[in-house]
Amino acid sequence: MxxxxxxxxxxxxxxxxxxxxxxxxxxxxxxxxxxxxxxxxxxxxxxxxxxxxxxxxxxxxxxxxxxxxxxxxxxxxxxxxxxxxxxxxxxxxxxxxxxxxxxxxxxxxxxxxxxxxxxxxxxxxxxxxxxxxxxxxxxxxxxxxxxxxxxxxxxxxxxxxxxxxxxxxxxxxxxxxxxxxxxxxxxxxxxxxxxxxxxxxxxxxxxxxxxxxxxxxxxxxxxxxxxxxxxxxxFVAAFIGENNQLHGKVVEIKGDDCKVQLDDGSIIHALKVNVDKVGDRTTLSLRPERVAIAPPEGQYPNVFEARVEELIYLGDHIRTRVSLCGTDEFIVKIPNAHAHASIARGETVQVGWAMEDCRALDAS
Known part of the structure; x- marks a missing residue:
């Protein structure tokens, strides 16, 4: 090494x-x-x-x-x-x-x-x-x-x-x-x-x-x-810390920006890390604390509507499970002092994240 x-x-x-x-x-x-x-x-x-x-x-x-x-x-x-x-x-x-x-x-x-x-x-x-x-x-x-x-x-x-x-x-x-x-x-x-x-x-x-x-x-x-x-x-992304993983196929690469079509058809902009070419299968890695609830318009290239499925109070943050992009196991960590910490189960909210925080890794 x-x-x-x-x-x-x-x-x-x-x-x-x-x-x-x-x-x-x-x-x-x-x-x-x-x-x-x-x-x-x-x-x-x-x-x-x-x-x-x-x-x-x-x-x-x-x-x-x-x-x-x-x-x-x-x-x-x-x-x-x-x-x-x-x-x-x-x-x-x-x-x-x-x-x-x-x-x-x-x-x-x-x-x-x-x-x-x-x-x-x-x-x-x-x-x-x-x-x-x-x-x-x-x-x-x-x-x-x-x-x-x-x-x-x-x-x-x-x-x-x-x-x-x-x-x-x-x-x-x-x-x-x-x-x-x-x-x-x-x-x-x-x-x-x-x-x-x-x-x-x-x-x-x-x-x-x-x-x-x-x-x-x-x-x-x-x-x-x-x-x-x-x-x-x-493997490293999944083993170290909590991690959202989304699966799809690379449809476009421009520099570090890797456009990925998920299995449900959604398009996501990710950071090119461990993919080679258009057509490659990829696993996208995104930490729950990097996802924002109700982001300001135009702040992120990745914005989706999500349904709140579960809220777990953990003191310093609220672990929020939502449905989006074909999965209902997507996790968002909302700081307890955050203005959106009062959302309720069953609500539909917008979530967003930066291209740099979403890493396009190998498909395994």
């Missing part, structure tokens, strides 16, 4: 097959800079966790080379790679205290007792658990156990930390709190983090860049704003 001689982590033409026939990771090329927070995001079976396990050394690449800080590590044992790991199930030793859990990776590395005590206390303070060193994991909440797992991964000052769905077992509020804590720890330490999740909001919140996986291939690698605002294909 990128080429850099000073990349800290490199996947070079890496492939992985478990049965010798089906590739679960296909010709992966990925560079990660030192100090970067990169998230591997995708649905189950997309290959993201397999990539993480190959980097950790728990899986072996079928072909290709994995580099860490300039050296090949394909044949280096996991415990000799100097990598911190955080798992979803915490993997804490139940018979040890919190402090003993953190001391273990230091003892394995033959760190002196005095330095071990110093590093353990520093790591506990980093995750705001400095007063709980004498407790055992069973005496901690889920969120506290996860903090201990993060602290243990960081206690021996690794240059690289791998996190595999680390917040998956936590409830929503705690998960969001831990996202910010991990993000702040990363920013303060400057450690390189490779993070695996299927949770898009988690990836958007925490990452410098996100690699969206599907079918063993990175579909797009980009910073969160680029990924959300400028998806390169229909």
């Amino acid at each position: 990128s080429e850099s001689n000073d990349a800290f982590v490199r996947f070079i033409n890496v492939q992985k097959s478990y049965d010798g026939e089906t590739l679960v990771v296909k010709n992966l090329n990925l560079d990660i800079a030192k100090g970067e927070f990169v998230t591997m995001l995708g649905p189950s079976g997309s290959g993201k966790t397999t990539c993480l396990m190959m980097l950790a050394g728990f899986e072996t690449a079928t072909s290709g080379e994995i580099m860490l800080n300039g050296r090949g590590i394909n044949k280096v044992a996991p415990h000799k790679r100097g990598i911190g790991m955080v798992f979803q199930n915490y993997a804490l030793f139940p018979h040890m205290t919190v402090a003993e859990n953190l001391a273990f990776p230091l003892q394995v590395r033959k760190v002196s007792k005095a330095e071990t005590e110093q590093k353990v206390q520093r790591a506990l303070d980093m995750v705001q658990l400095g007063h709980l060193g004498n407790r055992r994991p069973a005496q901690l909440s889920g969120g506290q156990q996860q903090r201990v797992a993060v602290a243990r991964a960081l206690v021996f000052d690794p240059d690289l930390v791998l996190m595999d769905e680390p917040l998956g077992a936590l409830d929503k509020n705690l998960r969001e709190q831990m996202q910010y804590e991990i993000k702040h720890i990363h920013e303060s330490l400057g450690v390189t983090v490779v993070y695996v999740t299927h949770d898009q909001s988690e990836a958007l919140t925490m990452s410098n860049r996100i690699a969206v996986f599907d079918d063993g291939v990175i579909q797009q690698l980009a910073p969160p704003p680029d990924l959300y605002e400028r998806p390169l294909n229909a």
